[in-house]
Amino acid sequence: MGVGPGDPGNLTLRAINTLTSADLVIAPCSSPEIEGRAESIIRQALPEITCHRLVFDMSPGETGTEARVRGARQAANDLHRSLSEGRTVAFITLGDPNIFSTFALVAKEVSKLSPKTEIKTIPGIMAFQEVASLGGINLLDETEKLFLVTAREGITDVEDALRSTNAAIVIYKGGRNLVQIVETLEKANRLKGAVIGEMLGLDGESLEPLDAVTARKASYLATVIAPPLRIIEPPVD
Ligand SMILES: C[S@@+](CC[C@H](N)C(=O)[O-])C[C@H]1O[C@@H](n2cnc3c(N)ncnc32)[C@H](O)[C@@H]1O
Known part of the structure:
Protein backbone atom coordinates (compact mmCIF):
# COMPACT_ATOMS: atom_id res chain seq x y z
CA MET A 1 0.00 0.00 0.00
CA GLY A 2 1.15 3.50 -0.82
CA VAL A 3 1.90 5.96 1.98
CA GLY A 4 2.77 8.99 -0.16
CA PRO A 5 6.20 10.52 -0.68
CA GLY A 6 6.90 11.80 2.83
CA ASP A 7 4.36 14.09 4.47
CA PRO A 8 2.10 11.97 6.73
CA GLY A 9 -0.77 14.29 5.73
CA ASN A 10 -0.77 12.56 2.36
CA LEU A 11 -1.94 9.25 3.79
CA THR A 12 -5.37 8.50 2.38
CA LEU A 13 -8.33 7.45 4.48
CA ARG A 14 -8.27 4.12 2.69
CA ALA A 15 -4.63 3.64 3.66
CA ILE A 16 -5.38 4.51 7.29
CA ASN A 17 -8.33 2.09 7.40
CA THR A 18 -6.18 -0.66 5.91
CA LEU A 19 -3.34 -0.03 8.33
CA THR A 20 -5.58 -0.03 11.37
CA SER A 21 -7.39 -3.21 10.35
CA ALA A 22 -4.37 -5.26 9.12
CA ASP A 23 -3.08 -8.14 11.26
CA LEU A 24 0.48 -7.28 10.38
CA VAL A 25 2.11 -4.13 8.98
CA ILE A 26 5.36 -4.74 7.14
CA ALA A 27 7.89 -1.96 6.58
CA PRO A 28 10.79 -2.59 4.20
CA CYS A 29 14.16 -1.40 5.54
CA SER A 30 17.84 -1.74 4.79
CA SER A 31 18.81 -2.74 8.33
CA PRO A 32 16.73 -3.89 11.34
CA GLU A 33 18.05 -1.02 13.48
CA ILE A 34 17.17 1.71 11.00
CA GLU A 35 13.65 2.97 10.53
CA GLY A 36 12.77 3.13 6.82
CA ARG A 37 11.14 6.22 5.30
CA ALA A 38 7.75 4.59 4.81
CA GLU A 39 7.79 3.47 8.45
CA SER A 40 8.60 6.98 9.67
CA ILE A 41 5.47 8.25 7.86
CA ILE A 42 3.32 5.67 9.68
CA ARG A 43 4.94 6.43 13.04
CA GLN A 44 4.09 10.12 12.69
CA ALA A 45 0.51 9.57 11.50
CA LEU A 46 -0.45 6.47 13.49
CA PRO A 47 1.95 6.03 16.43
CA GLU A 48 -0.17 3.20 17.84
CA ILE A 49 0.65 0.97 14.86
CA THR A 50 3.60 -1.39 15.19
CA CYS A 51 5.53 -1.87 11.98
CA HIS A 52 7.51 -5.08 11.54
CA ARG A 53 10.72 -4.38 9.70
CA LEU A 54 11.63 -6.59 6.82
CA VAL A 55 15.21 -6.18 5.73
CA PHE A 56 15.96 -6.36 2.07
CA ASP A 57 18.15 -4.84 -0.55
CA MET A 58 16.30 -2.10 -2.37
CA SER A 59 19.30 -0.95 -4.41
CA PRO A 60 17.99 0.70 -7.54
CA GLY A 61 19.34 0.22 -11.06
CA GLU A 62 20.72 -2.61 -13.14
CA THR A 63 23.45 -3.59 -10.72
CA GLY A 64 20.91 -4.00 -7.95
CA THR A 65 18.39 -6.04 -9.94
CA GLU A 66 19.61 -9.46 -8.89
CA ALA A 67 19.88 -8.39 -5.27
CA ARG A 68 16.37 -6.91 -5.39
CA VAL A 69 14.88 -10.13 -6.76
CA ARG A 70 16.75 -12.14 -4.12
CA GLY A 71 15.52 -9.74 -1.46
CA ALA A 72 11.92 -9.93 -2.71
CA ARG A 73 12.08 -13.74 -2.70
CA GLN A 74 13.37 -13.70 0.86
CA ALA A 75 10.64 -11.23 1.85
CA ALA A 76 8.00 -13.52 0.31
CA ASN A 77 9.45 -16.45 2.29
CA ASP A 78 9.32 -14.41 5.48
CA LEU A 79 5.68 -13.48 4.86
CA HIS A 80 4.60 -16.96 3.78
CA ARG A 81 3.70 -18.22 7.25
CA SER A 82 1.48 -15.25 8.14
CA LEU A 83 -0.21 -15.36 4.74
CA SER A 84 -0.85 -19.09 4.84
CA GLU A 85 -2.47 -18.64 8.27
CA GLY A 86 -4.91 -16.27 6.55
CA ARG A 87 -3.60 -13.10 8.19
CA THR A 88 -3.99 -9.74 6.46
CA VAL A 89 -0.59 -8.23 5.79
CA ALA A 90 -0.14 -4.56 4.80
CA PHE A 91 3.17 -3.88 3.04
CA ILE A 92 3.95 -0.16 3.10
CA THR A 93 5.81 1.60 0.33
CA LEU A 94 6.70 5.21 -0.57
CA GLY A 95 4.42 7.00 -3.02
CA ASP A 96 2.19 4.66 -5.00
CA PRO A 97 2.79 0.89 -5.03
CA ASN A 98 2.22 0.60 -8.79
CA ILE A 99 4.81 3.19 -9.78
CA PHE A 100 8.46 2.08 -9.65
CA SER A 101 7.97 0.25 -6.40
CA THR A 102 9.72 -2.70 -4.78
CA PHE A 103 6.24 -3.82 -3.87
CA ALA A 104 5.67 -5.19 -7.39
CA LEU A 105 8.63 -7.56 -7.04
CA VAL A 106 7.53 -8.73 -3.60
CA ALA A 107 3.96 -9.28 -4.83
CA LYS A 108 5.24 -11.38 -7.74
CA GLU A 109 7.29 -13.59 -5.42
CA VAL A 110 4.40 -13.89 -2.94
CA SER A 111 2.02 -15.08 -5.65
CA LYS A 112 4.56 -17.67 -6.82
CA LEU A 113 4.95 -19.00 -3.29
CA SER A 114 1.35 -18.60 -2.11
CA PRO A 115 -0.81 -18.57 -5.27
CA LYS A 116 -4.03 -18.45 -3.26
CA THR A 117 -3.09 -15.21 -1.52
CA GLU A 118 -5.29 -12.33 -2.62
CA ILE A 119 -3.11 -9.30 -3.38
CA LYS A 120 -4.59 -5.81 -3.62
CA THR A 121 -2.94 -2.41 -3.86
CA ILE A 122 -4.01 0.78 -2.10
CA PRO A 123 -2.99 3.82 -4.16
CA GLY A 124 -0.74 6.48 -2.68
CA ILE A 125 0.02 10.08 -3.61
CA MET A 126 2.96 9.99 -6.01
C1 LIG B 1 11.55 3.93 -6.59
S1 LIG B 1 10.83 5.41 -7.16
C2 LIG B 1 9.38 5.47 -6.13
C3 LIG B 1 8.24 6.24 -6.75
C4 LIG B 1 7.01 6.22 -5.89
N1 LIG B 1 6.46 4.87 -5.83
C5 LIG B 1 5.91 7.17 -6.39
O1 LIG B 1 4.79 6.72 -6.59
O2 LIG B 1 6.18 8.37 -6.53
C6 LIG B 1 11.88 6.58 -6.41
C7 LIG B 1 11.79 7.93 -7.07
O3 LIG B 1 10.59 8.57 -6.65
C8 LIG B 1 10.81 9.95 -6.43
N2 LIG B 1 10.54 10.24 -5.00
C9 LIG B 1 10.03 9.37 -4.10
N3 LIG B 1 9.86 9.96 -2.90
C10 LIG B 1 10.27 11.24 -3.04
C11 LIG B 1 10.36 12.37 -2.16
N4 LIG B 1 10.00 12.27 -0.87
N5 LIG B 1 10.81 13.55 -2.64
C12 LIG B 1 11.17 13.66 -3.95
N6 LIG B 1 11.13 12.63 -4.82
C13 LIG B 1 10.69 11.44 -4.39
C14 LIG B 1 12.27 10.22 -6.79
O4 LIG B 1 12.35 10.64 -8.14
C15 LIG B 1 12.91 8.85 -6.62
O5 LIG B 1 14.08 8.70 -7.42
Missing part, protein backbone atom coordinates in the same frame (compact mmCIF):
# COMPACT_ATOMS: atom_id res chain seq x y z
CA ALA A 127 6.08 12.08 -5.49
CA PHE A 128 5.50 14.13 -8.63
CA GLN A 129 1.99 15.09 -7.51
CA GLU A 130 3.49 16.51 -4.32
CA VAL A 131 6.14 18.41 -6.31
CA ALA A 132 3.50 19.89 -8.64
CA SER A 133 1.35 20.84 -5.68
CA LEU A 134 4.12 22.46 -3.60
CA GLY A 135 5.55 24.14 -6.70
CA GLY A 136 2.19 25.56 -7.77
CA ILE A 137 2.54 23.85 -11.16
CA ASN A 138 -0.52 23.20 -13.29
CA LEU A 139 0.94 20.06 -14.83
CA LEU A 140 -1.49 19.37 -17.68
CA ASP A 141 -4.22 21.22 -19.49
CA GLU A 142 -6.28 20.75 -22.66
CA THR A 143 -4.53 18.14 -24.89
CA GLU A 144 -1.11 18.23 -23.19
CA LYS A 145 0.70 14.97 -22.45
CA LEU A 146 2.68 13.64 -19.52
CA PHE A 147 5.94 11.74 -19.67
CA LEU A 148 7.19 10.07 -16.51
CA VAL A 149 10.78 9.02 -17.19
CA THR A 150 13.79 7.94 -15.18
CA ALA A 151 17.33 9.28 -15.54
CA ARG A 152 19.38 7.07 -13.29
CA GLU A 153 21.34 5.42 -16.09
CA GLY A 154 21.42 8.45 -18.40
CA ILE A 155 19.21 11.06 -19.96
CA THR A 156 18.14 9.39 -23.24
CA ASP A 157 14.53 9.15 -22.11
CA VAL A 158 14.55 12.82 -21.11
CA GLU A 159 15.82 13.75 -24.57
CA ASP A 160 13.12 11.62 -26.22
CA ALA A 161 10.39 13.21 -24.12
CA LEU A 162 11.66 16.69 -24.96
CA ARG A 163 10.66 16.13 -28.61
CA SER A 164 7.09 16.83 -27.52
CA THR A 165 6.84 20.47 -26.60
CA ASN A 166 3.27 20.08 -25.38
CA ALA A 167 4.22 17.50 -22.78
CA ALA A 168 5.02 17.87 -19.11
CA ILE A 169 8.11 15.85 -18.22
CA VAL A 170 8.53 14.27 -14.81
CA ILE A 171 11.97 12.88 -14.10
CA TYR A 172 12.47 10.29 -11.36
CA LYS A 173 15.79 8.85 -10.13
CA GLY A 174 17.82 11.60 -11.84
CA GLY A 175 19.72 12.94 -8.81
CA ARG A 176 23.16 11.85 -9.86
CA ASN A 177 22.68 13.16 -13.42
CA LEU A 178 21.24 16.48 -12.36
CA VAL A 179 23.83 18.66 -14.10
CA GLN A 180 23.18 16.90 -17.41
CA ILE A 181 19.43 17.20 -16.93
CA VAL A 182 19.71 20.94 -16.34
CA GLU A 183 21.91 21.43 -19.42
CA THR A 184 19.55 19.38 -21.60
CA LEU A 185 16.44 21.23 -20.48
CA GLU A 186 18.20 24.55 -20.96
CA LYS A 187 19.22 23.64 -24.54
CA ALA A 188 15.61 22.72 -25.31
CA ASN A 189 14.40 26.00 -23.80
CA ARG A 190 12.51 24.07 -21.12
CA LEU A 191 14.23 25.29 -17.96
CA LYS A 192 11.71 28.06 -17.37
CA GLY A 193 9.18 26.94 -14.76
CA ALA A 194 11.05 23.67 -14.12
CA VAL A 195 11.53 22.67 -10.47
CA ILE A 196 13.27 20.05 -8.40
CA GLY A 197 11.74 18.64 -5.22
CA GLU A 198 14.07 16.68 -3.00
CA MET A 199 13.32 14.53 0.07
CA LEU A 200 9.82 15.95 0.20
CA GLY A 201 8.14 15.52 3.57
CA LEU A 202 11.36 14.05 4.97
CA ASP A 203 14.41 15.45 6.75
CA GLY A 204 16.36 17.60 4.29
CA GLU A 205 13.32 18.56 2.21
CA SER A 206 13.81 21.19 -0.49
CA LEU A 207 11.95 22.57 -3.46
CA GLU A 208 13.78 24.89 -5.86
CA PRO A 209 13.52 26.31 -9.36
CA LEU A 210 15.79 24.16 -11.50
CA ASP A 211 17.78 27.10 -12.87
CA ALA A 212 18.99 27.81 -9.32
CA VAL A 213 20.64 24.41 -8.87
CA THR A 214 23.41 24.16 -11.44
CA ALA A 215 26.63 22.18 -10.90
CA ARG A 216 25.62 19.68 -8.28
CA LYS A 217 24.09 16.30 -7.73
CA ALA A 218 20.87 15.66 -5.89
CA SER A 219 19.86 12.70 -3.75
CA TYR A 220 18.12 9.61 -5.11
CA LEU A 221 14.86 10.96 -3.68
CA ALA A 222 14.67 13.90 -6.08
CA THR A 223 11.97 14.61 -8.66
CA VAL A 224 12.25 17.10 -11.50
CA ILE A 225 9.26 18.57 -13.31
CA ALA A 226 9.48 20.51 -16.58
CA PRO A 227 6.03 21.86 -17.44
CA PRO A 228 4.82 21.90 -21.06
CA LEU A 229 6.07 24.75 -23.21
CA ARG A 230 3.07 27.07 -23.24
CA ILE A 231 2.91 29.91 -25.69
CA ILE A 232 0.79 32.62 -24.16
CA GLU A 233 -0.77 34.73 -26.90
CA PRO A 234 -0.22 38.47 -26.32
CA PRO A 235 -3.49 40.29 -25.59
CA VAL A 236 -5.11 41.80 -28.69
CA ASP A 237 -5.55 45.57 -28.36
Whole structure:
Protein backbone atom coordinates (compact mmCIF):
# COMPACT_ATOMS: atom_id res chain seq x y z
CA MET A 1 0.00 0.00 0.00
CA GLY A 2 1.15 3.50 -0.82
CA VAL A 3 1.90 5.96 1.98
CA GLY A 4 2.77 8.99 -0.16
CA PRO A 5 6.20 10.52 -0.68
CA GLY A 6 6.90 11.80 2.83
CA ASP A 7 4.36 14.09 4.47
CA PRO A 8 2.10 11.97 6.73
CA GLY A 9 -0.77 14.29 5.73
CA ASN A 10 -0.77 12.56 2.36
CA LEU A 11 -1.94 9.25 3.79
CA THR A 12 -5.37 8.50 2.38
CA LEU A 13 -8.33 7.45 4.48
CA ARG A 14 -8.27 4.12 2.69
CA ALA A 15 -4.63 3.64 3.66
CA ILE A 16 -5.38 4.51 7.29
CA ASN A 17 -8.33 2.09 7.40
CA THR A 18 -6.18 -0.66 5.91
CA LEU A 19 -3.34 -0.03 8.33
CA THR A 20 -5.58 -0.03 11.37
CA SER A 21 -7.39 -3.21 10.35
CA ALA A 22 -4.37 -5.26 9.12
CA ASP A 23 -3.08 -8.14 11.26
CA LEU A 24 0.48 -7.28 10.38
CA VAL A 25 2.11 -4.13 8.98
CA ILE A 26 5.36 -4.74 7.14
CA ALA A 27 7.89 -1.96 6.58
CA PRO A 28 10.79 -2.59 4.20
CA CYS A 29 14.16 -1.40 5.54
CA SER A 30 17.84 -1.74 4.79
CA SER A 31 18.81 -2.74 8.33
CA PRO A 32 16.73 -3.89 11.34
CA GLU A 33 18.05 -1.02 13.48
CA ILE A 34 17.17 1.71 11.00
CA GLU A 35 13.65 2.97 10.53
CA GLY A 36 12.77 3.13 6.82
CA ARG A 37 11.14 6.22 5.30
CA ALA A 38 7.75 4.59 4.81
CA GLU A 39 7.79 3.47 8.45
CA SER A 40 8.60 6.98 9.67
CA ILE A 41 5.47 8.25 7.86
CA ILE A 42 3.32 5.67 9.68
CA ARG A 43 4.94 6.43 13.04
CA GLN A 44 4.09 10.12 12.69
CA ALA A 45 0.51 9.57 11.50
CA LEU A 46 -0.45 6.47 13.49
CA PRO A 47 1.95 6.03 16.43
CA GLU A 48 -0.17 3.20 17.84
CA ILE A 49 0.65 0.97 14.86
CA THR A 50 3.60 -1.39 15.19
CA CYS A 51 5.53 -1.87 11.98
CA HIS A 52 7.51 -5.08 11.54
CA ARG A 53 10.72 -4.38 9.70
CA LEU A 54 11.63 -6.59 6.82
CA VAL A 55 15.21 -6.18 5.73
CA PHE A 56 15.96 -6.36 2.07
CA ASP A 57 18.15 -4.84 -0.55
CA MET A 58 16.30 -2.10 -2.37
CA SER A 59 19.30 -0.95 -4.41
CA PRO A 60 17.99 0.70 -7.54
CA GLY A 61 19.34 0.22 -11.06
CA GLU A 62 20.72 -2.61 -13.14
CA THR A 63 23.45 -3.59 -10.72
CA GLY A 64 20.91 -4.00 -7.95
CA THR A 65 18.39 -6.04 -9.94
CA GLU A 66 19.61 -9.46 -8.89
CA ALA A 67 19.88 -8.39 -5.27
CA ARG A 68 16.37 -6.91 -5.39
CA VAL A 69 14.88 -10.13 -6.76
CA ARG A 70 16.75 -12.14 -4.12
CA GLY A 71 15.52 -9.74 -1.46
CA ALA A 72 11.92 -9.93 -2.71
CA ARG A 73 12.08 -13.74 -2.70
CA GLN A 74 13.37 -13.70 0.86
CA ALA A 75 10.64 -11.23 1.85
CA ALA A 76 8.00 -13.52 0.31
CA ASN A 77 9.45 -16.45 2.29
CA ASP A 78 9.32 -14.41 5.48
CA LEU A 79 5.68 -13.48 4.86
CA HIS A 80 4.60 -16.96 3.78
CA ARG A 81 3.70 -18.22 7.25
CA SER A 82 1.48 -15.25 8.14
CA LEU A 83 -0.21 -15.36 4.74
CA SER A 84 -0.85 -19.09 4.84
CA GLU A 85 -2.47 -18.64 8.27
CA GLY A 86 -4.91 -16.27 6.55
CA ARG A 87 -3.60 -13.10 8.19
CA THR A 88 -3.99 -9.74 6.46
CA VAL A 89 -0.59 -8.23 5.79
CA ALA A 90 -0.14 -4.56 4.80
CA PHE A 91 3.17 -3.88 3.04
CA ILE A 92 3.95 -0.16 3.10
CA THR A 93 5.81 1.60 0.33
CA LEU A 94 6.70 5.21 -0.57
CA GLY A 95 4.42 7.00 -3.02
CA ASP A 96 2.19 4.66 -5.00
CA PRO A 97 2.79 0.89 -5.03
CA ASN A 98 2.22 0.60 -8.79
CA ILE A 99 4.81 3.19 -9.78
CA PHE A 100 8.46 2.08 -9.65
CA SER A 101 7.97 0.25 -6.40
CA THR A 102 9.72 -2.70 -4.78
CA PHE A 103 6.24 -3.82 -3.87
CA ALA A 104 5.67 -5.19 -7.39
CA LEU A 105 8.63 -7.56 -7.04
CA VAL A 106 7.53 -8.73 -3.60
CA ALA A 107 3.96 -9.28 -4.83
CA LYS A 108 5.24 -11.38 -7.74
CA GLU A 109 7.29 -13.59 -5.42
CA VAL A 110 4.40 -13.89 -2.94
CA SER A 111 2.02 -15.08 -5.65
CA LYS A 112 4.56 -17.67 -6.82
CA LEU A 113 4.95 -19.00 -3.29
CA SER A 114 1.35 -18.60 -2.11
CA PRO A 115 -0.81 -18.57 -5.27
CA LYS A 116 -4.03 -18.45 -3.26
CA THR A 117 -3.09 -15.21 -1.52
CA GLU A 118 -5.29 -12.33 -2.62
CA ILE A 119 -3.11 -9.30 -3.38
CA LYS A 120 -4.59 -5.81 -3.62
CA THR A 121 -2.94 -2.41 -3.86
CA ILE A 122 -4.01 0.78 -2.10
CA PRO A 123 -2.99 3.82 -4.16
CA GLY A 124 -0.74 6.48 -2.68
CA ILE A 125 0.02 10.08 -3.61
CA MET A 126 2.96 9.99 -6.01
CA ALA A 127 6.08 12.08 -5.49
CA PHE A 128 5.50 14.13 -8.63
CA GLN A 129 1.99 15.09 -7.51
CA GLU A 130 3.49 16.51 -4.32
CA VAL A 131 6.14 18.41 -6.31
CA ALA A 132 3.50 19.89 -8.64
CA SER A 133 1.35 20.84 -5.68
CA LEU A 134 4.12 22.46 -3.60
CA GLY A 135 5.55 24.14 -6.70
CA GLY A 136 2.19 25.56 -7.77
CA ILE A 137 2.54 23.85 -11.16
CA ASN A 138 -0.52 23.20 -13.29
CA LEU A 139 0.94 20.06 -14.83
CA LEU A 140 -1.49 19.37 -17.68
CA ASP A 141 -4.22 21.22 -19.49
CA GLU A 142 -6.28 20.75 -22.66
CA THR A 143 -4.53 18.14 -24.89
CA GLU A 144 -1.11 18.23 -23.19
CA LYS A 145 0.70 14.97 -22.45
CA LEU A 146 2.68 13.64 -19.52
CA PHE A 147 5.94 11.74 -19.67
CA LEU A 148 7.19 10.07 -16.51
CA VAL A 149 10.78 9.02 -17.19
CA THR A 150 13.79 7.94 -15.18
CA ALA A 151 17.33 9.28 -15.54
CA ARG A 152 19.38 7.07 -13.29
CA GLU A 153 21.34 5.42 -16.09
CA GLY A 154 21.42 8.45 -18.40
CA ILE A 155 19.21 11.06 -19.96
CA THR A 156 18.14 9.39 -23.24
CA ASP A 157 14.53 9.15 -22.11
CA VAL A 158 14.55 12.82 -21.11
CA GLU A 159 15.82 13.75 -24.57
CA ASP A 160 13.12 11.62 -26.22
CA ALA A 161 10.39 13.21 -24.12
CA LEU A 162 11.66 16.69 -24.96
CA ARG A 163 10.66 16.13 -28.61
CA SER A 164 7.09 16.83 -27.52
CA THR A 165 6.84 20.47 -26.60
CA ASN A 166 3.27 20.08 -25.38
CA ALA A 167 4.22 17.50 -22.78
CA ALA A 168 5.02 17.87 -19.11
CA ILE A 169 8.11 15.85 -18.22
CA VAL A 170 8.53 14.27 -14.81
CA ILE A 171 11.97 12.88 -14.10
CA TYR A 172 12.47 10.29 -11.36
CA LYS A 173 15.79 8.85 -10.13
CA GLY A 174 17.82 11.60 -11.84
CA GLY A 175 19.72 12.94 -8.81
CA ARG A 176 23.16 11.85 -9.86
CA ASN A 177 22.68 13.16 -13.42
CA LEU A 178 21.24 16.48 -12.36
CA VAL A 179 23.83 18.66 -14.10
CA GLN A 180 23.18 16.90 -17.41
CA ILE A 181 19.43 17.20 -16.93
CA VAL A 182 19.71 20.94 -16.34
CA GLU A 183 21.91 21.43 -19.42
CA THR A 184 19.55 19.38 -21.60
CA LEU A 185 16.44 21.23 -20.48
CA GLU A 186 18.20 24.55 -20.96
CA LYS A 187 19.22 23.64 -24.54
CA ALA A 188 15.61 22.72 -25.31
CA ASN A 189 14.40 26.00 -23.80
CA ARG A 190 12.51 24.07 -21.12
CA LEU A 191 14.23 25.29 -17.96
CA LYS A 192 11.71 28.06 -17.37
CA GLY A 193 9.18 26.94 -14.76
CA ALA A 194 11.05 23.67 -14.12
CA VAL A 195 11.53 22.67 -10.47
CA ILE A 196 13.27 20.05 -8.40
CA GLY A 197 11.74 18.64 -5.22
CA GLU A 198 14.07 16.68 -3.00
CA MET A 199 13.32 14.53 0.07
CA LEU A 200 9.82 15.95 0.20
CA GLY A 201 8.14 15.52 3.57
CA LEU A 202 11.36 14.05 4.97
CA ASP A 203 14.41 15.45 6.75
CA GLY A 204 16.36 17.60 4.29
CA GLU A 205 13.32 18.56 2.21
CA SER A 206 13.81 21.19 -0.49
CA LEU A 207 11.95 22.57 -3.46
CA GLU A 208 13.78 24.89 -5.86
CA PRO A 209 13.52 26.31 -9.36
CA LEU A 210 15.79 24.16 -11.50
CA ASP A 211 17.78 27.10 -12.87
CA ALA A 212 18.99 27.81 -9.32
CA VAL A 213 20.64 24.41 -8.87
CA THR A 214 23.41 24.16 -11.44
CA ALA A 215 26.63 22.18 -10.90
CA ARG A 216 25.62 19.68 -8.28
CA LYS A 217 24.09 16.30 -7.73
CA ALA A 218 20.87 15.66 -5.89
CA SER A 219 19.86 12.70 -3.75
CA TYR A 220 18.12 9.61 -5.11
CA LEU A 221 14.86 10.96 -3.68
CA ALA A 222 14.67 13.90 -6.08
CA THR A 223 11.97 14.61 -8.66
CA VAL A 224 12.25 17.10 -11.50
CA ILE A 225 9.26 18.57 -13.31
CA ALA A 226 9.48 20.51 -16.58
CA PRO A 227 6.03 21.86 -17.44
CA PRO A 228 4.82 21.90 -21.06
CA LEU A 229 6.07 24.75 -23.21
CA ARG A 230 3.07 27.07 -23.24
CA ILE A 231 2.91 29.91 -25.69
CA ILE A 232 0.79 32.62 -24.16
CA GLU A 233 -0.77 34.73 -26.90
CA PRO A 234 -0.22 38.47 -26.32
CA PRO A 235 -3.49 40.29 -25.59
CA VAL A 236 -5.11 41.80 -28.69
CA ASP A 237 -5.55 45.57 -28.36
C1 LIG B 1 11.55 3.93 -6.59
S1 LIG B 1 10.83 5.41 -7.16
C2 LIG B 1 9.38 5.47 -6.13
C3 LIG B 1 8.24 6.24 -6.75
C4 LIG B 1 7.01 6.22 -5.89
N1 LIG B 1 6.46 4.87 -5.83
C5 LIG B 1 5.91 7.17 -6.39
O1 LIG B 1 4.79 6.72 -6.59
O2 LIG B 1 6.18 8.37 -6.53
C6 LIG B 1 11.88 6.58 -6.41
C7 LIG B 1 11.79 7.93 -7.07
O3 LIG B 1 10.59 8.57 -6.65
C8 LIG B 1 10.81 9.95 -6.43
N2 LIG B 1 10.54 10.24 -5.00
C9 LIG B 1 10.03 9.37 -4.10
N3 LIG B 1 9.86 9.96 -2.90
C10 LIG B 1 10.27 11.24 -3.04
C11 LIG B 1 10.36 12.37 -2.16
N4 LIG B 1 10.00 12.27 -0.87
N5 LIG B 1 10.81 13.55 -2.64
C12 LIG B 1 11.17 13.66 -3.95
N6 LIG B 1 11.13 12.63 -4.82
C13 LIG B 1 10.69 11.44 -4.39
C14 LIG B 1 12.27 10.22 -6.79
O4 LIG B 1 12.35 10.64 -8.14
C15 LIG B 1 12.91 8.85 -6.62
O5 LIG B 1 14.08 8.70 -7.42
